[in-house]
Amino acid sequence: MFCLSQLKHLPKVIGIGVKKCGTGGLITFLAKHPLIRIPKIHSGETFFFTEKPKTGPYTYRSYFPPTNKMELGMEKTPIYFDSSNINLASTMKKMVPKAKILLMVCDPTMRSFSDYIHEGDQHPDSPAGIVTKQNTFEEFIDKYVPKMQLLLQQSHDNHTSYGDDYKTQIMLRGLRKTIPEATLITTGLYIYHIQTWKTFYDKSNFLIVDGEEFIKNTGAVIEQIQEFLGIPKLVWKEDFVKHPDTGFYCYRKLTEKHLNGSHVETDDELRTSLKCLQKNKGRTRNGVKHASPEALEKLSQFYKPYNKAFYQETGKTYNWL
Ligand SMILES: Nc1ncnc2c1ncn2[C@@H]1O[C@H](COP(=O)(O)OS(=O)(=O)O)[C@@H](OP(=O)(O)O)[C@H]1O
Numbered sequence: 001m002f003c004l005s006q007l008k009h010l011p012k013v014i015g016i017g018v019k020k021c022g023t024g025g026l027i028t029f030l031a032k033h034p035l036i037r038i039p040k041i042h043s044g045e046t047f048f049f050t051e052k053p054k055t056g057p058y059t060y061r062s063y064f065p066p067t068n069k070m071e072l073g074m075e076k077t078p079i080y081f082d083s084s085n086i087n088l089a090s091t092m093k094k095m096v097p098k099a100k101i102l103l104m105v106c107d108p109t110m111r112s113f114s115d116y117i118h119e120g121d122q123h124p125d126s127p128a129g130i131v132t133k134q135n136t137f138e139e140f141i142d143k144y145v146p147k148m149q150l151l152l153q154q155s156h157d158n159h160t161s162y163g164d165d166y167k168t169q170i171m172l173r174g175l176r177k178t179i180p181e182a183t184l185i186t187t188g189l190y191i192y193h194i195q196t197w198k199t200f201y202d203k204s205n206f207l208i209v210d211g212e213e214f215i216k217n218t219g220a221v222i223e224q225i226q227e228f229l230g231i232p233k234l235v236w237k238e239d240f241v242k243h244p245d246t247g248f249y250c251y252r253k254l255t256e257k258h259l260n261g262s263h264v265e266t267d268d269e270l271r272t273s274l275k276c277l278q279k280n281k282g283r284t285r286n287g288v289k290h291a292s293p294e295a296l297e298k299l300s301q302f303y304k305p306y307n308k309a310f311y312q313e314t315g316k317t318y319n320w321l
Contacts (some may be wrong), residue, residue: 016076
């Protein structure tokens with residue numbers, strides 16, 4: 001008998017994070033490409049490597065829709081990047097050695113505030129959600145930044161460079177279990193979390209995307225990713241249009257009538273034709289929810305040396321200092 005699961009394959013593309021950097025937009029817009037196929041569950045998030053890696057490749061494969069030789073199965077689970085399991089990258093490499101990895105980073109200060117709002121709204125009973133209900137963002141920063149500074153100082157000993165400090169990499173990942181709400185801050189210490197990925201994936205299979213750039217130039221970033229994945233460019237810059245109210249890019253396939261200008265759309269027509277991300281995306285970056293500039297400045301000062309080290313590590317200057 002013909003069995004669909006026989007046509008299921010392991011993914012060829014995995015988005016590993018970073019949480020709140022735009023990973024939802026990344027997978028949603030990439031899935032507009034006819035060769036990219038994503039799991040139907042949880043916005044394409046399987047959590048396989050954090051929840052059940054021991055169940056093996058057969059289980060992992062079962063999450064994906066059937067794909068032919070040309071098609072690329074893709075998932076993204078933002079927590080992979082800095083999960084408590086330091087061996088996650090090595091397990092992934094063993095199971096899907098040829099997968100291309102997408103890492104979307106963004107300004108860690110803005111990421112932290114976005115995560116703070118997200119946990120309070122989406123997971124009010126989680127440790128982070130409870131802390132966000134009990135503290136304003138400013139109070140949270142005043143309590144937890146000094147705590148993190150102390151832990152980092154104690155762990156760092158005599159190390160001169162940040163990234164290769166294995167003890168601190170382990171310590172930060174361990175905080176997920178001991179002080180879970182601290183991840184609102186520690187996830188943004190990219191320089192530590194990237195180390196294990198660097199060990200297992202070389203540049204040809206690992207693309208770092210800037211989430212801030214993605215917000216500003218969504219279509220250009222999506223074009224760049226298609227190049228990296230080696231698939232024909234079928235989703236273009238021109239397929240993305242800014243929503244007249246939110247200012248975020250949404251998808252709308254460019255058609256002949258747009259090209260020849262035979263029909264000029266009203267804002268209302270535009271609103272109904274756009275395929276935007278769900279409503280809980282875009283709460284902080286366009287100022288619907290805002291934090292005090294002082295709290296953001298404190299956090300940004302805290303991240304500064306770690307951002308600099310990350311710039312050096314990746315050989316790219318982002319705009320977060
Ligand atoms: N096109 C478009 N529309 C709406 N929102 C956009 C878009 N592109 C990027 N973003 C930013 O994505 C942020 C959410 O990040 P993630 O999708 O990674 O969140 S999650 O980890 O999956 O929960 C989300 O963060 P918030 O602004 O805090 O909601 C957005 O700023």
